[in-house]
Amino acid sequence: MNRRRQKKLSKKLVAAATFGDSIRINALLRAGARPEISDTEGTTPLYAASVNGADDNVLCLLAAGALPDTESGRGAEGTPLCAAACWGHTETVRTLLDHGADPNLREDHGMGRSPLEWAMTGPYPETLAILLAAGAGPHDRAGRPVS
Template identity: 40%
Template sequence: MPRKTDNTWTSDALQRGDIAAIQQRVLDDSNYIRERDYVGDTPLLSAIAFDNLELVRFLLKHGADPNVRVNDGYTCLLTASESDTEDSITIVAELIQAGANIHTTGINGFTPLHMAAARGHVEKARLLIDAGAGVNRRKDIDASETPLMEAAFTGQPSTVHLLLANGADPSMRDTVNNRTPLEIAQDAAKGPDPDVVNYLKKENIEIDVDELFSDMDLPSDQLEMMKQSIKNVDMTQTYIDNSNELVKTGNHAEVIHILTKHCE
């Protein structure tokens, strides 16, 4: 169903914690479960975004489609795989059981397993692998990274262990820099690459925001706000900040140790 730019009913009810109202509307209106709100979310997508396990279960029981997408390509399973909440693990399991496609990618090229691996969500990664997710599946954009490469990049020992134990190939290389997962982890541990910083400063890269958002059917005010936020981004500083954050939050030393021993 098409997006309704003035429809905030579901998100408003979730913010109030009025789950009963949403459940009653599902029972009263057979079309509601497929309706799109102001950002293109169905009630199920909204429930997952709010990490509301009770409502997710109810909606799936009453026929909600676990494979609906929003305009950026995100699916229910990608959203749940990204979440850091405890309930989101069970939500991933419920979605898989309901028939969610474990292979579908979002605009960033991530499968749900790429997402879980990169964020260190080992229980979700295990659920996805058990359901048949490909441990050596490459992204179809960027440097065609595998889940193991993403876990190595962000410094996630738990998902690195799990992927290797389930057949992930540590000898595969990305298609841009020709690096193995071990080399990716070693580079990430160093922080910002001076060559990249110099390149970004020299090129003064600007993003074509009109092209970037050309296929997104979003409310005009929201679209303009997103465009302005992108226009104001300092690419060089963003790269430096993100690289430093990776060093701070990731355990690259342990990842390097695991991959080195595995490759001996």
């Protein structure tokens, strides 16, 4: 498939993930859209589905090969797990962790917030509990545990 077609498919896949259109997501994946490829803004389909808490679409994209720790955007977004934790999307957080997302991975290439820090910004006790059970903990910017 040529680059131009793949770019168009990627743009459409991110849009479908953003709007929770699972029928369109499946059709685009069947047409050859790659779930790990971002759109021209740098947004990945998995991030778009995660920030909206669309767990069925998150599962679909993970099954199609999206990697759970791929960072999205150019500074304004982050990891799928941080996105889901920020909004308290408990099932999406659980799904991402079940598929290997790192509960301690900071966004912004290691310089931003962790999923746990994002979950603490809202009233999301269940999301916090899931992250803590998965091994999330306070870490410094170098990734060392803070006591």
